[in-house]
């Protein structure tokens with residue numbers, strides 16, 4: 001049993017966009033939080049709302065550092081493992097780092113957790129569904145990925161390995177794991193630097209630059225506000241019925257990227273023009289996009305009693321207000 005001096009949560013990747021909102025939520029509920037982050041895509045300013053709290057501690061380091069990670073895991077009661085190489089552009093431009101961080105990092109966290117029986121939430125991704133046309137995606141549906149010569153798919157493959165490994169730790173060793181497949185999550189502090197569409201559109205609109213829609217703009221996504229996503233993560237890891245399960249975490253409000261561009265322009269009062277950029281100009285590496293992506297959220301609703309419901313207009317306004 002954990003001793004009284006332990007932190008309630010270890011959040012790997014806690015200085016990132018989602019991680020920092022998660023830390024704020026946990027601290028607001030009176031929980032103590034230890035963060036491990038290498039500040040590769042995360043940054044210190046994301047933690048401005050946490051760093052002065054005496055129940056908070058940041059350790060700058062990598063989940064690939066096995067002895068460091070093990071030491072921190074032993075100091076906490078629950079792990080939320082978010083540390084990963086993220087963003088489609090990042091993944092294409094840094095293929096080796098992506099694979100190593102996303103596979104070895106999770107393996108190290110699971111091994112450390114198993115050595116002391118600590119429950120772990122593993123952040124997976126809707127990217128796993130790949131080119132499946134079985135929309136809305138159910139957790140037990142088939143996944144359809146592209147060829148290995150297209151680096152994009154390495155991200156989904158790595159996360160699939162993480163899921164297999166986490167489920168294996170549950171089935172073979174009894175380690176309590178919960179796997180959440182995060183759909184497109186947006187909100188204040190998200191950077192457009194790694195390719196994410198909404199912060200990019202907002203930056204472009206606010207600076208009156210062209211809003212760059214890739215492809216024909218008919219591809220769809222469901223966007224969720226980060227506050228609702230971190231709330232779902234905490235509800236799931238605190239729910240014993242979620243153990244050993246894979247759960248979609250996202251909203252069902254599907255919108256095309258072209259319509260998203262129009263909404264951003266309208267709500268921000270921008271005069272930016274909306275331009276269509278062919279995929280081959282937007283991305284290197286013979287890029288393949290997903291046409292539709294939307295979750296089946298039945299399991300999330302059953303386990304947490306709610307699903308993210310912020311609408312896209314309100315989400316855009318929230319980001320613009322920060």
Ligand code: UDP
Pocket residue numbers: 088127184195196197198200201212213214215219221257289290
């Ligand atoms: N996208 C776009 N313009 C941009 C960045 C992205 O049209 O400046 C498109 C991208 O091709 C994809 C969608 O927006 O169809 C969502 O991209 P993102 O990288 O945010 O997330 P994904 O859902 O692809 O992981």
